[in-house]
Amino acid sequence: MARSKKYFNPFKPSAGAEPPRIIGRDQVVLDFVGALEGGVGAPARLMRVTGPRGSGKTVLLTDLGSRAQDIGWNVVNITAGINMLDDLIHELSPDSSVDSLSVAGNAAIASGEAVMKVKHPNLRALMKRCCGKSKGLVITIDEVQDAPIEAMQLIAGSVQHLIREKKDISLVFAGLPMGVMDLINGKALTFLRRAQSEELDFISLIEVRLSFRDGFAVSGLILRDEQLEMMARATAGYAYLIQLIGYYVWRFADLHRARSMEVSDEDVRLGIENAMTRFHEVVHEPAISRVTKGAMEYLVAMAQEGERASTADVAKRMGREPKATSSFRRSLIQREVIQSPVRGYVEFSVPFLREYVLENADELLDRY
Structure with a gap:
C-alpha cells in the first residue's frame, strides 16, 4: 500500500524563521541586490531597516544575507548586544582570540581613531581581508x-574607511524606529545617518491574500475567496500575523486532508483564534511587561478613548492634569508601545494592542 505524501506547513511563525516567500518587501530587495551589483558608492549598500515588533525585520535581514551569498558575497550576521564586537570578530576570523576590546576618544568617525586592545588583526583589517576573499563583505546587525x-x-568607522578605500562592503542594520534614530543621532555616528532608510510598513492585503492562496495551494488545500478575505483582514497586513494565521489555519485544515482538501470555515475560525492568542503572548505581553502602574493606567485610558486619543482626554479620564501624565506617555513612547502621530494625540504602535488592553483591562491593572 502506497504511503500518502507528507506535506509540511509552509508558514513559519517562529521568531526570525524565514518563510518560503517574503511578501511586501520586493523594492527593498531590488534596491539592495542592485546596490551590491552596482559598485562601490551605491546607496543601498548602507541601509537601515526599521519597523515595530513583528514587522519582519529579522526575516528581511536573513533574506538579504541569503541573496548576497547567492551572488558570491561573504555575509556575517550578528545581533546587537554587549558581546557583539566579539561575535563580529569571531565570525570574520574564527581563529582570532580577543582578550579585550574597547574604544576611546572619537571612535574613527571622520576624526580620531578607535583604540582596540586585541592580540590579532584589528576590526578594519579583518573586514578588509574578508572583502578580498569574495565579491565583497555584507554585515547585518539585528536589534541595533x-x-x-x-x-x-x-x-561604522571601519565601514566608512573601507568605503573610502573603495572596498566592496555593505552594512545593513535593523531595529525599532525610535531606538535606531536615537542610535544614529548619537555621538560620532553621523556616517550612519546617510544609510538608506527602509521603514517596514503594513503589507498590502492584496499581497496577503495571494500569499495565503499560493501557500495553501502548493500543498493541495483549497481556500474560498471569502475565507481568503477573512484571513487577510485578520492580519491587518502585519508580517508576523500573516505567518501565525497561515500556520494555524493550515494546521487545522491538514487534520482532515484525507477526507477533504477544502479548508472549512471552522478551520479558519479556529486558526485565527489560535493565532491571536499566540500573538497576545509573544507580541502584546512582552511589549507591556514591566511598565509602571501609572503607564498601564495610561494605556487603559487610551484604549477607552479610541484608536487615536487626545492626550488631554486621556489625562481627564485618568482624573489627572495633563502635565501629571506626561512621564507615563513619554515612557510608553520610548518603549515603542505607543506613538504620537501629531502633537497632542497618541495611538498604539502595535496592531490589536488596543483591543487586547480593552479586553483585559481589569486583569492588567490587578497586576499592581
Whole structure:
C-alpha cells in the first residue's frame, strides 16, 4: 500500500524563521541586490531597516544575507548586544582570540581613531581581508537599538574607511524606529545617518491574500475567496500575523486532508483564534511587561478613548492634569508601545494592542 505524501506547513511563525516567500518587501530587495551589483558608492549598500515588533525585520535581514551569498558575497550576521564586537570578530576570523576590546576618544568617525586592545588583526583589517576573499563583505546587525554606542562607533568607522578605500562592503542594520534614530543621532555616528532608510510598513492585503492562496495551494488545500478575505483582514497586513494565521489555519485544515482538501470555515475560525492568542503572548505581553502602574493606567485610558486619543482626554479620564501624565506617555513612547502621530494625540504602535488592553483591562491593572 502506497504511503500518502507528507506535506509540511509552509508558514513559519517562529521568531526570525524565514518563510518560503517574503511578501511586501520586493523594492527593498531590488534596491539592495542592485546596490551590491552596482559598485562601490551605491546607496543601498548602507541601509537601515526599521519597523515595530513583528514587522519582519529579522526575516528581511536573513533574506538579504541569503541573496548576497547567492551572488558570491561573504555575509556575517550578528545581533546587537554587549558581546557583539566579539561575535563580529569571531565570525570574520574564527581563529582570532580577543582578550579585550574597547574604544576611546572619537571612535574613527571622520576624526580620531578607535583604540582596540586585541592580540590579532584589528576590526578594519579583518573586514578588509574578508572583502578580498569574495565579491565583497555584507554585515547585518539585528536589534541595533541594543548596541553599545562604542561598538557601533567602531563598526561604522571601519565601514566608512573601507568605503573610502573603495572596498566592496555593505552594512545593513535593523531595529525599532525610535531606538535606531536615537542610535544614529548619537555621538560620532553621523556616517550612519546617510544609510538608506527602509521603514517596514503594513503589507498590502492584496499581497496577503495571494500569499495565503499560493501557500495553501502548493500543498493541495483549497481556500474560498471569502475565507481568503477573512484571513487577510485578520492580519491587518502585519508580517508576523500573516505567518501565525497561515500556520494555524493550515494546521487545522491538514487534520482532515484525507477526507477533504477544502479548508472549512471552522478551520479558519479556529486558526485565527489560535493565532491571536499566540500573538497576545509573544507580541502584546512582552511589549507591556514591566511598565509602571501609572503607564498601564495610561494605556487603559487610551484604549477607552479610541484608536487615536487626545492626550488631554486621556489625562481627564485618568482624573489627572495633563502635565501629571506626561512621564507615563513619554515612557510608553520610548518603549515603542505607543506613538504620537501629531502633537497632542497618541495611538498604539502595535496592531490589536488596543483591543487586547480593552479586553483585559481589569486583569492588567490587578497586576499592581
